[in-house]
Amino acid sequence: MQRSAACTRKNGCFLVTYAKVSTELSDAVFQAVGELSELPIETKVQNVADIAYFGYLGQDPCKPLMESMGIQNATSKEAVQSFTNLTWPSGNDHFSDTLQLYAKLVRELKETVSKMAFESYGVGKYYDSHNKSTDYLLRYIKYRVPNVEENNLGVPTHTDKTLITILHQNQVSGLEVKTKEDEWIEVEFPPSSFVVMAGDAFQVWSNDRVRAALHRVIMKGNKERFTIGLFSHQKGIIEVPEELVTNENPLKFKPFDNFGYLRFTLTEEGQAMNALKAYSGI
Numbered sequence: 001m002q003r004s005a006a007c008t009r010k011n012g013c014f015l016v017t018y019a020k021v022s023t024e025l026s027d028a029v030f031q032a033v034g035e036l037s038e039l040p041i042e043t044k045v046q047n048v049a050d051i052a053y054f055g056y057l058g059q060d061p062c063k064p065l066m067e068s069m070g071i072q073n074a075t076s077k078e079a080v081q082s083f084t085n086l087t088w089p090s091g092n093d094h095f096s097d098t099l100q101l102y103a104k105l106v107r108e109l110k111e112t113v114s115k116m117a118f119e120s121y122g123v124g125k126y127y128d129s130h131n132k133s134t135d136y137l138l139r140y141i142k143y144r145v146p147n148v149e150e151n152n153l154g155v156p157t158h159t160d161k162t163l164i165t166i167l168h169q170n171q172v173s174g175l176e177v178k179t180k181e182d183e184w185i186e187v188e189f190p191p192s193s194f195v196v197m198a199g200d201a202f203q204v205w206s207n208d209r210v211r212a213a214l215h216r217v218i219m220k221g222n223k224e225r226f227t228i229g230l231f232s233h234q235k236g237i238i239e240v241p242e243e244l245v246t247n248e249n250p251l252k253f254k255p256f257d258n259f260g261y262l263r264f265t266l267t268e269e270g271q272a273m274n275a276l277k278a279y280s281g282i
């Protein structure tokens with residue numbers, strides 16, 4: 001299998017080296033979420049959310065290898081603090097300081113990348129108002145090593161429902177991206193690298209110019225895998241900028257409610273792979 005060509009614009013993602021997150025911070029954040037994942041299950045299940053996947057997920061028979069927890073509104077100091085109070089009632093300043101700094105820096109990366117994307121399409125004037133209405137969810141995802149007779153699928157094939165997802169992993173690989181030619185390619189994360197991935201909301205915003213990355217996780221080897229992702233969603237309604245609607249590329253989507261869509265994808269109808277067209281296609 002090729003390993004270098006997974007993250008390309010054509011596949012809806014790219015790899016960046018981001019030195020603002022130092023090796024020390026990266027190690028500290030993986031250690032912090034490692035400790036979080038070791039807390040008793042009774043503590044972790046208290047992380048409930050209005051939208052299921054924003055909170056604690058685990059023991060799912062469809063995804064038995066995976067467990068995850070989300071910190072909603074993760075770039076707000078108060079939100080990280082109240083998450084920390086929930087999980088460590090006697091306090092854990094090291095956890096909240098580490099997570100806050102990490103979320104702030106990865107958010108800056110997301111902002112830089114989105115601004116560049118807006119400018120490259122000649123619609124930079126919309127960037128500020130778009131940026132103000134972004135919601136940030138920070139999640140860790142932990143994958144255990146499968147038992148001998150178990151399937152090694154960590155996360156089944158999907159696109160994210162986000163505008164942009166930014167992923168960072170410990171040393172253990174497993175993420176695969178599907179090309180337009182229907183080939184699966186494993187993503188290699190060099191040190192200090194992050195995967196920037198377009199989600200369905202970005203596909204809508206770009207009027208189908210950018211395709212949301214189709215991806216999955218396959219566990220290989222005998223080490224557990226951790227990923228930390230910053231998942232950004234749009235509050236309010238996304239309208240395709242009029243500049244991106246042309247005779248050659250007519251409007252493909254109705255005004256799009258990102259959170260409404262997220263809820264829709266958790267319904268039976270929305271579990272279909274063509275959920276985006278079903279929800280918002282013209």
Ligand SMILES: O=C(O)CCC(=O)C(=O)O
Pocket residue numbers: 141155160167174175215216217227229
């Ligand atoms: O763990 C990964 O690399 C990807 C996780 C993922 O695709 C997701 O949580 O949406």
Ligand SMILES: [Fe+2]
Pocket residue numbers: 158159160215
């Ligand atoms: Fe994903």
